[in-house]
Amino acid sequence: MQRVRTSLPYFKEFGWDAEVVTVNESYSPLPTDHLLLQTVPDYIKVHKIKALNRKWTSKLGLGSLALRSLWFFYAQVNRLLKQTRFDLVYFSTTQFPVCVLGAYWKKRFGIPYVIDMQDPWHSEYYQDKPKEQRPPKYWFSYRLNKMLEPIALKHADGLIAVSANYIYNLKTRYPEIKAIPADTITFGAFAPDLAIALKHEHSFEPLLSKNHINIVYVGRGGYDMHKAIRPVLEVFKQLLLQNEDLYGKLKFYFIGTSYAPAGQGKPTILPLAQELGVQQSVVEVTNRISYFHTLATLQQAHALFIAGSDDPDYTASKIYPYLLSKKPLLAVFNEKSSAVGIIKQSAPKASVYTIPANDAATQAGIGALLSAWAQGSFDPVETTPEFEKYSAKQLTLKQVELFAEVLKSKQQVKPI
Known part of the structure; x- marks a missing residue:
């Protein structure tokens, strides 16, 4: 959310019209901050979707916003891609499971997608750590991430990451994406x-x-x-x-x-x-x-x-x-x-x-x-x-340069 929010004021200046699909804040258990909307330009279309109620899914042990909203992202973006010609899907979130939809949309609509790796998705970091140092529900999330990451990453057309090592590790893990455009871009300073x-x-x-x-x-x-x-x-x-x-x-x-x-x-x-x-x-x-x-x-x-x-x-x-x-x-x-x-x-x-x-x-x-x-x-x-080179404006420019590279190098995928 943070990268997209601070990039929205500059996308149009660099030749890109952006629309945002996001979960309605009422479905998130985290604190909301309506002041964030003050920096989103009025002309930006924001599509807010639903998610399954955490009150009910938590009884099944599923509190993840990504899993609760997955179907609603699928349905909303399907509608948008049927109605309008878009050039690119950009995933910029730490709710990584939604990124698996990129592979489907690429196959269904022939649209390339870029994933922004703000944190590691599947990681071995906690495997040798004692139980008390592991995140909640680690057993489940570790296996889920290990299963979902390759679905999304193997078909990605571009990668952005806050760390060069994230890109190196992913390209090593998935040879299929070794040649795709990638760049290390930190979050921008937004005065x-x-x-x-x-x-x-x-x-x-x-x-x-x-x-x-x-x-x-x-x-x-x-x-x-x-x-x-x-x-x-x-x-x-x-x-x-x-x-x-x-x-x-x-x-x-x-x-x-x-x-x-x-x-x-x-x-x-x-x-x-x-x-x-x-x-x-x-x-x-x-x-x-x-x-x-x-x-x-x-x-x-x-x-x-x-x-x-x-x-x-x-x-x-x-x-x-x-x-x-x-x-x-x-x-x-x-x-x-x-x-x-x-x-x-x-x-x-x-x-x-x-x-x-x-x-x-x-x-x-x-x-x-x-x-x-x-x-x-x-x-x-x-x-x-x-x-200045770490300002949101300069780092938005780096993002759109990668987008252009993706469009230039992508192989057309015939929609089904």
């Missing part, structure tokens, strides 16, 4: 969103303490982020032991860490803080918050922290709102993550470290930064001209 968030910040629930120096992370949690978070909290613990009055002013927030429905999320960061004995200075809010609530909260923070996964393919799409906020920033990622280079190029004043982040120089750097923050010294992050 108008900040103005909207600030205009409406009074309508969001305040989440931060007025009596502390607040260091904020907003995004998913998970045990795979412990390697990035642990060294920061370990350094913080040592500082607390040296001067509790000074460093006790710092409070770390981890907000929106679970994808579970509100009230049902399990903390994954607070247990680490408890293990290290710094839980009094760490707040974990498992409930997701809306996108603009996130932006407003980042603006209200004294400083920001981005924790990356230990997965080298992980690229945090959230880095652009962090950089646009121009707040002091501490980031810890796997050294192979593309986020490291993006932040270093775009915001030289940001403090970026890589996992395992336990060497003396890194610990000293983190300690010096936390010490400065505790004493009220905040060095704003300024973006360089290099940051």
Whole structure:
């Protein structure tokens, strides 16, 4: 949704007329944010479809929005393709099971399709992890993803991904798509969103303490982020032991860490803080918050922290709102993550470290930064001209260039 939303204002400028098919927000258990519609141009046609009621499908263990909406996507897009000549179907979602429809529409209507891999679909990452570190219903989702991914990917005409490794892994796994157009395109920075968030910040629930120096992370949690978070909290613990009055002013927030429905999320960061004995200075809010609530909260923070996964393919799409906020920033990622280079190029004043982040120089750097923050010294992050190439407009241009390449190279498929 996020990539499409920030691309819609620019598709027409680059010669593409887009129509959107999406599930009506009333069928999603996640928080809704109607402010998102303010950035969608009025001329864009948006077709909202139904989904099976989660209240009933959850009794069968099927809460996935993708599975609940699959039939409705099939029916709506069939109608559109019968009525109007479209050049391309573009799947940009993490509800990956709907992508299997691309193979059907290609066979039925002769229309090519592009898949945007914002996360891995089928992955072996959790196979060697203990049960408590695996996502809910992992046994089922692992097998479902393993079955559905090849159906969608083997017939795809183009690939976009936030990580080059995603493309490499998929082309290695499926030789059938080795020659199709593909490009690594991160999510774009969309500056108008900040103005909207600030205009409406009074309508969001305040989440931060007025009596502390607040260091904020907003995004998913998970045990795979412990390697990035642990060294920061370990350094913080040592500082607390040296001067509790000074460093006790710092409070770390981890907000929106679970994808579970509100009230049902399990903390994954607070247990680490408890293990290290710094839980009094760490707040974990498992409930997701809306996108603009996130932006407003980042603006209200004294400083920001981005924790990356230990997965080298992980690229945090959230880095652009962090950089646009121009707040002091501490980031810890796997050294192979593309986020490291993006932040270093775009915001030289940001403090970026890589996992395992336990060497003396890194610990000293983190300690010096936390010490400065505790004493009220905040060095704003300024973006360089290099940051422009990560703007939503420039990355929309990269998308349509790939679309054009797909149309140029596609083999005509005779509809049945």
